[in-house]
Amino acid sequence: MSEQPQEPIQSTEQQQEKKEQIVTPWDVDAGDDGVDYGKLINQFGSQAISEDLLERIERVTKKPVHHFLKRGIFFSHRDMHKLLDYYEQGKPFYLYTGRGPSSESMHLGHLIPFMFTKYLQDVFDVPLVVQMTDDEKFLWKKLELEEAHRLTYENAKDIIACGFDMSKTFIFSNLDYMGHLYRTVLEIEKSVTCSQVKGVFGFEDSDNIGKFSFPAIQAAPSFYTSFPHIFPETAEDKKKQKKTKRKNDIMCLIPCAIDQDPYFRVTRDVAPKLGFQKPALIHSKFFPALQGANKKMSSSSDTSSIFLTDTPKQIKDKINKHAFSGGGATKEDQEKYGANLAVDVPYQYLQFFLEDDVQLEDIREKYSTGKMLTGQVKGALIDLLQKMVAEHQERRKKITDEQVKEFLSVRKLSFTMPTKKEVVPSATTEAKKE
Incomplete structure (x- = not known):
């Protein structure tokens, strides 16, 4: 069944006429009152993060939830309960997030998903893949290809500085890794029509064809086959595939800002057709610009945010x-x-x-x-x-060029496949009982 709703992303002019908030992967404009996140949950068809879910995360991880969760900064999700079921049953999952390198320096808003992903990696002890979409920035912005590629390596230093474990983390440039990614990309491209992409993203015939194909590229890391060096298939797996096509027991959890959700609605729609588990998502609110929540933070505006290079x-x-x-x-x-x-x-x-x-x-x-x-x-x-x-x-x-190359190198990661968990009640749950 298709993810609902699959509404087209309207142009800025169309949405301004209706005086509605604009939330797309490329535009966020909520008017003077800021983003209405309850309305956005209804519009996108996701679920609000409840107190019950927070308590369950604490029970499963045996750690306090991150303050981003307690304060509602990460506020919405898709299939988090199923992801936690997997973890409790000892089935594997991995984390996937990303960064579009368009500027020399990242700002504080860019840190939010990486700070939260670091917490998730620590409490669940799982591998992480970070997609650097230098190809996307070339397609959407006035940015030369080599410059976008260079910025990947510069921005990677800021990501690494968040403290990720190199033995469990793979950062990759789409320009460098596409040969490995391409088989999965092709499977997705063959299963998604132009009319679907137009319907979800609002692309027009005048847009370059790279934009039409990019959703498949952003979707591909959601599926474990994109990383054979991390999840190698055994002889037993190949025998099973003759009957079931996929192992179908590796999930992906994607922490991201809510504006990225349209990409993953398409991803979740195509997953069952290809024999994959739908990726789970956990969405953050937007980090406000200095001038207020009704203004868009921009890497090209020096006064809209605090940059990581600021004195x-x-x-x-x-x-x-x-x-x-x-x-x-x-x-x-x-x-x-x-x-x-x-x-x-x-x-x-x-x-x-x-x-x-x-x-x-x-x-x-x-x-x-x-x-x-x-x-x-x-x-x-x-x-x-x-x-x-x-x-x-x-x-x-302190991060050397050699360390950056190691994080971006295609290699085996060192992690322990999960086992069935013994879950104890959280302190919050026990307090409620009393």
Whole structure:
């Protein structure tokens, strides 16, 4: 059965006429009120992440859930319960995420999926593949092919600096790896029609043909056959394939921003036709631009975000000058009415990066009731981000070209195939019983 809904991605002009939020893999424009994520769940046909799911993740992993999950930053999913069933039954799965290299430096928003993927790799102890879509950036942007390829290796350093385990992580450039990927890509391409791609992505006859074929390339890493060096087929597997075509017992979990979901609706639609498990997905909300949630963050705009190359002074200046405040226009107004946290960018950034729940709650209570001023909140954020970015820069400096080549080399990964898990109740569940 096809994933629902398979609505076409309308042009910016069409959606503006209807005054609807625009959320596509290439455009995010939600108007003055920001993205309505509940509406987006209904539109895309995914499921909200519930407290029950969070408790189950804790039971299965025997670790606290990431603060991104507790705070609703990762808010939507597809088939997470099935993925957890697999893990409990001792069946294998792997992680897949990606990056489109279009700029020399990544910004804070680009870090979100990698920070969360690092958590997933740690708690589940599973292999990870990271697709660098240098081909996509060549097709969509005014970027020379060799420059896109070079940026892959530059951006890979920022990804590696997040702390991924090299023995369990394979980063690959589409330009370099396509020969290995191509068999799976072809199977997908043969099973998806142009009308389907037009319907989901809104492509037109005037678009280059590379855009029509790219969804199959982004879909391919969702299937284990794309990585024979990681998941080699045994003689027993080949015997089984004569009857069932696939092993059909390796799932994929894709952490990504919600705007990437259309690619994987197509992927999940085609998976059963090819004998694969549908990939599970877990979606994040968007990281707001400094100017507010109704503005698009851009790698080409120096003032829309904090970049991983920014100096402490640049970070301080950007937050003080450009971070949209929901606080009162005057000190008196702030003390009387408090801040509107729903639109306050400094507070929202703290929700992403301040891990201490007690400290964040203290800021929330004081700032929303006027006991704390905007300058104080901005100051707390500046201190946090200056330290965080400086530490990232220090880790990145230590990454050699040889290490990058090793991460991007086609090689066996070192991981233990899972066994059936003994799941114990979480502390949250036990507390509820009491």
